[in-house]
Amino acid sequence: MLIDDYSQKKQRTIVALQLLNSRLVKTTKFKSPVYVGDPLNAVSIFSDLEADEILLSSIRLGRRAPPLDFDLLSLISKVSSTPLGYGGGVLTVDNAKQLIDLGFEKVILNSLLFDNPREVEKIATALGSQAVVASIDYFNFDTLVANGGRKKLSGWNLDLAVDHVHNLGAGEILLNSVERDGSRSGFDLQVVQKIKDLTSRPLIALGGGGRDDLDQVLDEHVSAAAGSMFAFFSNQKNVLLNYPSRGVAGSSQVRSDSLPALGGVIRTPPAMRLGQSMCERCLINNDVPGSGLELSSTCQYCEFHEELNLKFPTGEMGENLLDEFCKSLIDHKGPKRLSKYDCILGVSGGVDSSILLHELTKRGVRPLCVHFDNTWNSPIATENIYKVMSATGADLITYVADNHEYDDLYKAFLQAGVEDIEAPTDIAFMGVLYREAERQKIKVIVEGHSFRTEGVSPLGWLYMGGAYISSVYKRFAGKRLRHFPNLSLYKFLKWTLISKIKRVRPLYWLDYDKRVARTFLAKSFGWKWYGGHHLENRFSAFYHSFFLPKRFGIDFRTIELSALVRTGLESRGNALLELSAPRDFPRVSLAYVKNRLALSDAEFDALMNLPLNTYRSFRTYKPVFEFLRPLFLILMNRGYVPESFYRKFCLK
């Protein structure tokens, strides 16, 4: 082909996602859909990762065409700043127009191409060719199918079909290999090569693609689309949304100062009020429950810090203790070892778990990493996990929450009027770690907590527990939890006392400075800082930056900054200054929360103005823990539960 003045440019790398009952799924050979996550969350992640394009299609399980869920599609369009296409159930020119009006750039047509070609023509005329993608589903050059792979199209081959859709005015041709769907066995290069010469329309190859195959198929004529590659971390189908970063020259970051400050700035309460006293050493004041400042000039949290400090030395002694601990983990292997892993490590993409993974693997420990995805991840979280996992070579298992149940659970917690709306994620995270430890016969769970940089959260600010979660859900959602990996007292005791699963926090032995760790991670793994503790998750960001300060006047930065002051990593003056800085929560982020939870502005405002409530109005295990205090003292001393657990839940 001879082209004037044309400088080569590669075509697009497209994310292809499938929808089933407003859940995101990934099929294999057009069958056996695997749940992947929430569609709004996934689209916003891929959009923020700057995917070239996102194509969504609703799949059908029965004979009927899937319904067109315009409400969901409208929300999806709102969260995307990336071009979108949609297919599945588009039967008329009006359907197609409605999609374009919602902001979709193109409609994807398959069965309609053969069932009702006249309608396809009408769509192409009304919306322009560039808005019509003809999806041709095939087994091989001479075997084409429609209706989600159910109907064989006799008398057709790819040659005829390409000619057919060309004449109908389709602007792009999507070659979708049924045989390769979900296989990651490579693109069907043979067919792509053949079709390339048959048409001058842009081509998209779909089916079988893995990251290593992209370069083989992408050129100036052909775009590559894939699902599994972007949805899973490894071939075991562990969900981890990812997209290769683009090395396009000249597309520098938008300078943050060139954009106006986003709305929704909230002033936190001033650090000091009349009649308020503050700890002489840190930033804890007598508003913080359990401060003990009515009896002493330094707070109880400082005292606890010192206790832990004595128990967990750092420096050379700490290094030795950590080495010893790692050795003891590895020594569990040998002929009688129960698992090929030495411990379980929960990963979130944050700095703590990432650095812990590095510290363990560099000492020869083989952790099994577990990620609990509550379907509210930010793109930075998944990207960081992807990078750190790839660099350390550790294995990853992901557990994706049921998006509908999780959103109902969040809503129930908002309706309960309590502070602890993030308790479900903390509990589910622990629940998933214990379950995986039990399943894989692993005896140690390592946690990326550090009292020196994070502090210990006050009980009156955050209460969590399995009974609490099921009781809030039952009261406000009116149902029992079905998918939530809850942590019941019975199971907790079984895993602790019978399976003897220990929980250890190795960062306690390290001279751990998050700033140093962040720089190290960025340099070594290309890890990215997300701008604040807990901000790697969209709901967590809402909870810390909007919900807690606005509704309860609680600012968790007090706890973290106090810890840094105690450790000597930050001066008290600087910390006070930092604490008085306003917390930002962008308006679009707030809109996202409302959209996800299907709350109108009025409904949301009503929830934010409910009378304040506490965990005491609900069934909890707290009385049982208090009753069993002597047992938990023994468990704590033997390393089965952390010190902060004992202190928070077992003491009155």
Add this chain to the structure above:
Amino acid sequence: MIGILSLGSGNVASIRNMFDRLDVQTASVREKDDLTGITTLLIPGVGAFDETASVIAQRGLSSVIKKFSRHSYVVGICLGMQLLLDESEEGSRRLPGLGIIPGVVKRIDEKWLPRVPNVGWDEITSAEDQTNDELTAILTRNRFYFSHSYVASPSSAKNVIAHASSSQKVIASIQSGKTLGFQFHPERSQRGGMELFDWLARRDENVNR
């Protein structure tokens, strides 16, 4: 205030979303009276030239917009940019455009690009004699999403601000006085689009200051 011409079709929703991300308020413009208080008028567009041109004519907006463009900002996006010109090869009726910028709209010749329609991301190269440095700085440091079968061909090279880097024939941005046009879709061009819309919003704020 920025007004978005809302003719009941096209990419109005995604344009509004992008401004929402920037926390910039916009208004819908459906008829002549809605232009009160509007200092920048955005003309979106997806679909066929004739169809949109006839809606504009039916609502008696053609001369109103042309008059508006003499004293206020007009920004055409994709088909909206093509509507700024005199006429298009697209469609059988050969309806006139708004005629704010002299020139015609042509079908993309298959000699210009390896694949037509032109769908995908491209970088942008500024025209040699362009006169809008602030704008071209934003255009040339980002990538933008194109999706079109027709392309603007202004009569005078002085109205051309920039073209797609992969082909000089694909005019990416045109300008005449206070009127601008973009062939690509800034509303779906991620941070490049955000930066461009932010620039439009600040330019609009300066008018009202």
